[in-house]
Amino acid sequence: MEGARAAFAAGGAETSMAEVARRAGVSPATLYRNFASRRELLEALLVDEVDEVCATAARVEGDSPADRLTTWLRRFFDYVTNKRPVVIALVEDTDRTNPVFDTRGRMLTAGQPLLAAAQDAGQIGPGLDLDQILDLVVAIAKIPGTLEYRQPILDAALAGLHRRAT
Structure with a gap:
């Protein structure tokens, strides 16, 4: 969640899931296992x-x-x-x-x-x-x-x- 917060704070509303994964230090697969969509991640945040x-x-x-x-x-x-x-x-x-x-x-x-x-x-x-x-x-x-x-x-x-x- 901290990585996602940092990614959206730095990149704004258009931040990609790939950038979120990079900032969080996890693979995109791990991110998608926890949040099936960008919308789910945004709602969780x-x-x-x-x-x-x-x-x-x-x-x-x-x-x-x-x-x-x-x-x-x-x-x-x-x-x-x-x-x-x-x-x-x-x-x-x-x-x-x-x-x-x-x-x-x-x-x-x-x-x-x-x-x-x-x-x-x-x-x-x-x-x-x-x-x-x-x-x-x-x-x-x-x-x-x-x-x-x-x-x-x-x-x-x-x-x-x-x-x-x-």
Whole structure:
């Protein structure tokens, strides 16, 4: 899976199975034994990444509920930024009703306890729900330019979620 992630990150949505096998250090036959098609591999990559982001919500660390939420949102940002080649390739090859695309609901379920804890602690204002906050992070991830360009924008947006002490 790591080899496939690296191959798609470097080569984009058009990366061949041969390149994936090369990067993973396995033969094409081994790759095809595990993933009968490029689509199966792409779906497995997406599911694996979503599983990791959701699991991170349960074990994220920080000094406060707001810090834990912010840390998880940064992990979500990394996911959105890095999954784009995989999702682009899947969208071109598959029916959008495929359950693989039900990632939003899983992300909301995973992140909602973090937001609720931060709001209950009075550290994050009640003005936005998690769906809106995820849309904000996704919008920032889609801004053209380098990660170095987008990072301060993300930092400012996440800082703006924090409720100021009065």
